[in-house]
Amino acid sequence: MKLERLKVKGAKLTDTAGNTVQLRGISTLGLRYPGFINEGAFKTFRDEWGADTIRLALYTDEPGGYCTDGDKEELKRILLDGVRIATELSMYVIVDWHILYDKSPMVYKDEAIRFFDEMAKRLADHTNVIYEICNEPQESPFGTVIRPYAEEIIPVIRKYSPDSLIIVGTDNWSQDVDDVIGQRIDDDNVMYALHFYAATHKDKLRRKAIKALEAGIPIFISECNICDASGDGIVDTESGREWFDLADDHDLSYMIWNLSNKDESSSILKPHVTKPSGWSVEDYTESALWIKNRMAGSRKK
Secondary structure, X not given: OOOOOOEEEOOEEEOOOOOEOOOEEEEEOOOOOHHHOOHHHHHHHHHHHOOOEEEEEEEOOOOOOOOOOOOHHHHHHHHHHHHHXXXXXXXXXXXXXXXXXXXXXXXXXXXXXXXXXXXXXXXXXXXXXXXXOOOOOOOOOHHHHHHHHHHHHHHHHHOOOOOOOEEEOOHHHHOOHHHHOOOOOOOXXXXXXXXXXXXXXXXXXXXXXXXXXXXXXXXXXXEEEOOOOOOOOOOOHHHHHHHHHHHHHOOOOEEEEEEOOOOOOOOOEOOOOOOOOOOOHHHEOHHHHHHHHHHHHOOOO
């Protein structure tokens, strides 16, 4: 089944009929764990977790990163294979330009232009593809760095995909979503990223989110978990419940970090789990089990 393109209406994500949509999905830990990018894994998230979206995180600046010493063609092959699998399973898929260690999206802006020009052209007929153009900017004020960057990247995508949903990161690891107030990009189908890690980010960040929502800013939680901001550490289910309640109450889409067996709290799989799919309860980490139960039990939008 071919999915319909989604549209921002006010501060909400909607379908073509104007009904509110809340996407819920899973993010990969970069493309460094390609064994987990497969039909069985994605189908498990769809059928057992209640997920409808996969986020494919393409790191730009790390060992093996796209803009450093990585094999560009191999990384694109893995990413496009992930898009293909999600499409065949009638799931939405986010192509994530995952800046992190590079801090400013301007560092590899020219690479981003070339990447999105190629991807948007190749995926122009994919109504289920969403573009995330800068994962977690840091030391990059929205008005003077992120918005000018976005105003160069978005037209590249729009040449081929005039109606695709685009997610734009915000400063301070995509926490300063309230900085978008009064500075929204002049494009009708853009949302702004908010990331939370519940053991670290609590009422202060929730207040920023509510402030932005009250100002009409369309928010997309493109990365989150219930551990601390390092991706590891303690699991805080109480703060996690407050965050997911806020997301459900405001129809905020969210993507869970991360699909891997890395030895840290935010991983979905325990370190010893190497099978690509067909997981049992014993294979999941503490955070994954709590989130799975929450997602599977959430009301459908």
